[in-house]
Amino acid sequence: MLIFSMLSYRTAKLCFASSNVALTVLVKPKETVTLKNRKYSNTLDLKPLSTSEPGNFSTLEHFLTDESNPARHTIDDVGLMYTIPKEDYSKMVSSQFNTVAFTQQFDKQVQSLNEASMVIRQPGFEIVNYLQNTDYTAPVNRYVIHGPQGSGKTMLMMYATHFCMKENWLIVPNYNMWSWMDYQSRYKPTMKKEIMESTWNKERVDVPHRAVIWLDTFKLLNGSLLDNIKTTQKYQWSKHESADIGESFSSIVDFGKARVRVATDVIGAIMKEIRVQDASTMPRTLVTVDAVNAAFCETKLKIKHNVYLKAHELSYGHNLKKLMTSSWTNGAVITALSKPFLEKNKKGYLLPGSHPYDLLGQEGFDWLDPHIPIAVGQYTDKEILSQLAYYKDRKFLTGPCLSEAGEAELIQLSYRNPADLAHICLSAS
Amino acid sequence: MYSCIKMLHIGKIYKRASTLQSYEALIKFSTKPDVQEADTVANPDVEPIPVGKLPKPYLKSNLLTRRNLRFDKNQDEFFQHQSFMPHEGKDWTAVWPAPAPFKPYEVPLPIHMGVKAKKCVKPDKFSSLELLKVQNFLHLTPPAVEQHCKVLKQFCTKFPDDLDSDIACEMEFPVTKHTVDYVGASNSPRNSKARNVTKQIRLVHLGLNLQAREKITKLLEWRYNDDTDVATIQSKRCPVRKQNSDFLDYVFTALYFESWKVEEWEKPENACDDDFYVWENSESYKNLRKIVERRADVSKETMLSDIAEVRDYRSAVVDVKQDLIRAKRLEKQRLKQKAIEQQKQGNVLIAKSSPQRMEIIDSYKESVLNLLNLQKVGDAKHC
Secondary structure, X not given: OHXXXXXXXXXXXXXXXXXXXXXXXXXXXXXXXXXXXXXXXXOOOOOOOOOOOOOEOOOOOOOEOOOOOHHHOOHHHOOOEEEOOHHHHHHHOOOOOOOOOOOHXXXXXXXXXXXXXXXXXXXXXXXXXXXXXXXXXXXXXXXXXXXXXXXXHHHHHHHHHHHHHHOOOEEEOOOOOHHHHOOXXXXXXXXXXXXXXXXXXXXXXXXHHHHHXXXXXXXXXXXXXXXXXXXXXXXXXXXXXXXXOOOEHHHHHHHHHHOHHHHHHHHHHHHHHHHHOOOOOOOOEEEXXXXXXXXXXXXXXXXXXXXXXXXXXXXXXXXHHHHOOOOOXXXXXXXXXXXXXXHHHOOOOOOOOOOHHHHHHHXXXXXXXXXXXXXXXXXXXXXXXHHHHXXXXXXXXXXXXXXXXXXXXXXXXXXXXXXXXXXXXXXXX | OHHHHHHHHHOOOOOOOOHHHHHHHHHHHHHOHHHHHHHHHHOOOOOOOOOOOOOOOOOOHHHHHOOOXXXXXXXHHHOOOHHHOOOOOOXXXXXXXXXXXXXXXXXXXXXXXXXXXXXXXXXXXXXXXHHHHOOOOOOXXXXXXXXXXXXXXXXXXXXXXXXOOHHHHHHXXXXXXXXXXXXXXXXXXXXXXXXXXXXXXXXXXXXXXXXXXXXXXXXXXXXXXXXXXXXEEEEOOOOOHHHHHHHXXXXXXXXXXXXXXXXXXXXXXXXXXXXXXXXXXXXXXXXXXXHHOOOOOOOOOOOHHHXXXXXXXXXXXXXXXXXHHHHHHHHHHXXXXXXXXXXXXXXXXXXXXXXXXXXXXXXXXXXXXXXXXXXXXOOOOOO
């Protein structure tokens, strides 16, 4: 301590000596930093949330909540981690096919730790609060999640989905709108999907292969809920095949999975039933749309040379966009914006910026107006420390990371971005 | 040069004049020969005013002290020749009244031109073909131009007193024409760039109504400056300047009469316009009606503008829309014009997610929450 104060005093003197200013008053050095109140750097003003010995990784005693139901999370739980129970997680993600529910980074983490746990964040708490307090006889509320890349927009959507699953809602998933608009799948870059003319309306186009995957995820998510929902209309799929009034959703879905050609029409029928039916016969419905700005731009699919389809010319896109209007009741629509695919789509075109409404565009804003915009930012102090403490507790971080300097470096390198932090911790371990 | 030096040995001995001195002398000679002499005679005690206004070249002290004596001696003698001395007591405009090829014995300057060959001295001004080839402007010294102007002044009319300010001038002559003349030492006196013509006019002077003004700004696109209200058009498509100028006149008149026309599809009822936003009867308005009409206190006859929450919401939506329009326009300008000046002004920042633009979103969110009867939870701002 003494040496430190002496050194700072000397440096201060030297500094003044080098600049040719005659000093009459000796300036006192700054107050020395006590060891308990340690600081990382000037740029990150981290307050000590935890007590630990100097030179060591900070230790948080309380970083996990026992409460696994998002409905029962309180404001004190914001910034802590919670684990999704295994029976819920197995509904969202399957080993049979890729649901693309969570982010790629999170999937890797879950595989290595054998446990799905994520941070409870303030905007997630906010959305759940709105969902609990809305009047469901009124037209549906629309939510638009926006924020910088890798800040956890998708994870926030999954948090809301988990809440709705626990409340026995019907969930209409769309984990990546752009995957419908492109020949290339997100994880299978070489696979080129087939597109065909719709049997229902000849002006529209189907993507049958993708539709079957959608039906799979729909069934996986909602499970036994589909048996109780009945149709209110007769649907003629083809000359000889039809669905009568009062047929259950699960039988329709199974039929769509077996007859690939009809799969897109089955999706249209499901979405129509959701819009038409009352609260008495239909459970509350959550519609999630990730990368919603893809629904308002050109696709990469083409029938003729150099003629690209628009989103509403796809029969799936047409039906989903109808679901995103406020023409129906007893439900909610949660959407999230995304930037990277836009850059991929339009080569050489400079985007105006990461402003949410620039990404959404005029048409998108008109479509979703009025909506509740929800901003997601980078990690706060509490969130990042509990995330790091979790990694340490599960022995995900080892070696030189477990020092004070290592911790500070992790925080500084990631710029508190959740995706970057996960990526860095994966490569560091 | 060596031949010159030989010749100089025979000539009379004059006062030594270095290169710098001779140059200073020329300036002194060309500017005010009579007055300065009179001053020096009248006040011998007062030091003469330093004449050479040009800054002296910086030379290292080494170069000044260490000199090649043999060369120096020759150089001294060389500069003693009459052709390096100023024409004392003579008017330069009389010596060189009209454009003429270079005469080494007339011009009292140590000029040289041409490439130095190997193992040879620099080519001097005597018998230099290169100096003869190029055009010189020795007949256009500042005093010569002044004299010309003095003579021409009697034929000029007086500048009108009414046009005392810039505004008055602009009211009288609203169109400004900008051209550039190029003067160069080449075989041809013509330059192809000289045909460019730009004309500017402030749209106030055209006397348009709102509809015509909207249309003309759209037709002008990036040629119209929103801040100063100035339309600028440039032309270089015709080979001669006169033709370009006439073409621009034609363009302006065509624009004027075209902007007054109203087509069937341009009427406000049939317009589908991105740049102009009216909230009433828009998508947002229709959506809102659905939500509000479900309330108990609202019937179909009540005006929506009577409800306070709706009024807040309306202003928030209009703010967002105007912001989007402004961002779009700026982006168009940036892509087409690639204006670096705008970057300096910081206008482009508006197109990115600046705090001002994020505030608009916050106010929009609050108005929507009021409308839907929801309570705001916590502070949404992070970091």
